[in-house]
Each structure stands twice: as C-alpha cells, then as structure tokens.
Amino acid sequence: MAGLIYYFYHPEHYQLFPKCLFKNITGLSCPGCGAQRATHELLHLNFKSALAYNALWVVSIPYLMVGLLFHQTKLKEEFPKISKSMFGTKALVVGLIVVIAFFILRNL
Numbered sequence: 001m002a003g004l005i006y007y008f009y010h011p012e013h014y015q016l017f018p019k020c021l022f023k024n025i026t027g028l029s030c031p032g033c034g035a036q037r038a039t040h041e042l043l044h045l046n047f048k049s050a051l052a053y054n055a056l057w058v059v060s061i062p063y064l065m066v067g068l069l070f071h072q073t074k075l076k077e078e079f080p081k082i083s084k085s086m087f088g089t090k091a092l093v094v095g096l097i098v099v100i101a102f103f104i105l106r107n108l
Helices: 002-008 021-026 035-043 047-072 080-087 089-106
Strands: none
Touching (some): 035 047, 080 089
C-alpha cells in the first residue's frame, strides 16, 4: 500500500507526507532527509534523481534487503561468518560512522 502511495504521489508536491522536524528546527538536513522523495524516484527508476535526494538511502536499500533475507531465512545459520561480518557489532559501528559522516558532509 505504501509503495503505491509513493509511486503515485510525489512527496515534494503533497502535504500528505510528513516534513522533517529536525530540518524545520535547525535548517540542517538529517541523514533521512530526502528518503521519501528518493523512494518515489526509485519506484519510477529515476536513479540519478534518487541519488540526488538521498544517496545514503539509495545505497542502503540493497544492504537492508540482504539483511532482511538473512533474518527471514536460514541463511544466517548457513553462512554464520558472513552474517556476523555484515550484521554484527562491528558492522553496526561502521554503519553509525557512515551515517554520521553522511550527515556532516551533506551539511557542509
């Protein structure tokens, strides 16, 4: 249902979609700013526009899909080393560093 809404309605043109509270208060773009618009563009296969709205979200989607696949199937038992390296504590720390770096760089 959400996919259909994002497909047919561009978040930039409709009040239906929530605005970023952090950006409204600080004027800075949070790491999630633009993800709704990027999702709309991805559903229309406009990869360049999606990357312009939120590159982190676009490159994160395949990683999130693999994580969901590992979580929902027996892949984490079949490939424990891959599961631990991609979704363990170290991966969480690396992900946090990437998000913080993205936040800083997009606001320079």
